[in-house]
Amino acid sequence: MKKKIILITGTSRGIGKHILTELRKDPSFVVYGSSRKEDPLDKLHIKLDVTNPESCSRAIQKIIAEQGQIDVLFNNAGSHLTGASEETSLEEIDGQMKLNFYGAVHMIKAVTPVFLEQKSGKIINMSSLGGLLSLPYTSAYNASKFALEGYSEALRLELLPLGIYVSNLEAAYINTGTIDYSIIAPKSNHAMFSKYRIAMHEKMKKDSLKGIPLKTIHKYIQQIINSDKPKFRYKIGKMAKQLTFLNSIVPEGMFQKTVLKTFNIPLKQ
Known part of the structure; x- marks a missing residue:
């Protein structure tokens, strides 16, 4: 039986590192990890910058040269910029789009010709609840994930x-085992927004510790890899399922008031 060849982006820590470790326990998989840094101790590690199209193409070409095929791409690399739109510079917005959206697109463009030739393949994207509905102080992040969802x-x-199958994983908070390193703040502050942005930033970091366990993310990825016909959307956890449902049935104004109240942001009377 042929082994399935898998590439995961962003495996230096967090979700990517955990999924890499777990999938490598399956003897029917050959799993490549990747990050911006070399790892000379790992023969299946590829130095890869997803914001660079040439780097993405080289990574796929290396796998084809070594294995003759690739079966699964898991687009995991990304970050979560929290800040009011007014606080967030154009450069920071551009950076968020380059990593979260264009990074995935670069990898997809690199692997799709191979999948077309093989007449098979799976693309799994680490999307987010933030690609289905927006929260305050995450405008750049939401833009990148909404773009990924539409694409x-x-x-x-x-x-x-x-x-060829494309599947998106959509979760809210994920417990990576530490205060979430991927949640970052903008460089500038604005007096009218910084108080609430800082409070929300801290809440998100703490809530991530009570979030979906990494073993649950692994379960879904394993399910997609082994499925003959995986679905497109996998909403993971109660929060993702409940909030998207509420957003579809509750009047817009009521839903917005509820969101602001949740984050202790007062609504002007």
């Missing part, structure tokens, strides 16, 4: 008739 949904429809 992926169209791509799913284009590739599905050819036997």
